[in-house]
């Protein structure tokens with residue numbers, strides 16, 4: 061290789077590295093924001109065991125967020141830490157999918173969201189285990205095992221509440237309707253993710269839509285719930301365009317760090 | 326037969342999930358034991374046997390399977406590799422601090438503690454001694470069932486009660502006091518107990 065070729069190769073590697081940093085931050089944002097929403101149920105669960113279960117799942121997501129952020133910080137190599145990503149960015153800099161930031165709603169809403177996300181995650185993490193990026197593959201290999209437990213629980217709740225009382229059935233059906241338009245974003249990707257898919261680092265989410273829909277339809281039908289028509293779709297999370305809810309969530313999540321920058325205990 | 330053998334196991338009805346083929350638990354632990362036996366620093370492994378899981382203090386990090394590797398280089402620097410149980414395991418930081426304290430106490434000044442994610446921790450890595458310790462502590466050890474479907478999920482009934490050894494038990498919640506445990510109740514002695522769930 062002459063100098064020019066070496067230079068081109070270097071700059072390609074650099075571009076890929078920067079894209080991987082952004083991707084890890086996206087995944088960290090997804091996990092942090094959803095984990096925070098689940099943690100809001102602490103002491104508000106319908107009964108003690110369920111309260112514990114929600115916090116167990118929240119903790120799995122928080123753990124993933126930490127692994128993704130720490131990896132992004134390491135790969136970026138500019139001295140930032142996981143805390144800088146979690147606590148020192150504004151809503152506009154967050155890149156989570158919108159479905160994760162919607163308020164926790166009632167218990168039906170929370171469980172339907174978990175179901176839709178859990179089915180997606182089983183499919184997506186299964187493939188991410190084979191990422192060319194060893195760290196992202198490692199996080200996925202841990203996550204897939206936890207997610208199978210998450211899905212079993214959200215699946216059971218869907219059956220119990222969907223095929224439950226008229227009120228629980230109605231609340232579940234409403235939650236499905238309210239959430240459906242936010243699911244499409246899970247199966248989209250921008251040019252940044254395309255470049256990572258080409259490099260074998262990211263998973264192309266588009267082909268996951270068919271098996272996702274098949275599994276979700278099967279569970280909802282079993283739960284006597286109907287599957288909505290694809291009518292509307294909201295998107296923008298990956299580019300930092302959020303619903304008003306994320307700002308409120310971050311205000312709480314970041315309040316201590318904002319009031320006392322750099323505080324530790 | 327191990328203490329955790331389940332006689333009335335039911336197949337969970339979640340046909341949706343593709344499962345990877347799993348190696349047998351015996352093989353998983355045997356591989357760890359071999360690595361330890363072949364180490365040129367058995368004294369370091371022995372030293373770290375004193376470091377316990379902060380949440381289940383009868384289990385050493387070795388017995389739990391969290392301690393992956395211990396090395397010492399030519400400059401006498403010790404490298405310890407740990408792996409987290411669950412992604413969000415809050416005990417991991419305490420474990421790191423406890424390993425550091427144990428090394429310092431034994432006079433090691435230069436050491437590094439690494440966290441390794443892959444291969445992911447599995448309950449198959451538990452030592453036979455660790456399984457016995459769990460049982461004696463009142464926590465039912467994870468099933469050792471190579472049936473791929475049963476492997477990742479917790480049965481609704483039939484986990485042997487660590488108190489009276491009845492298998493007339495029922496699952497109360499798959500998510501217990503910590504991520505690694507499910508909550509059961511014994512229908513014979515009426516005691517609730519934790520089950521260390523398979524992962």
Ligand SMILES: [Zn+2]
Nearest residue numbers: 486489511514
């Ligand atoms: Zn009993």
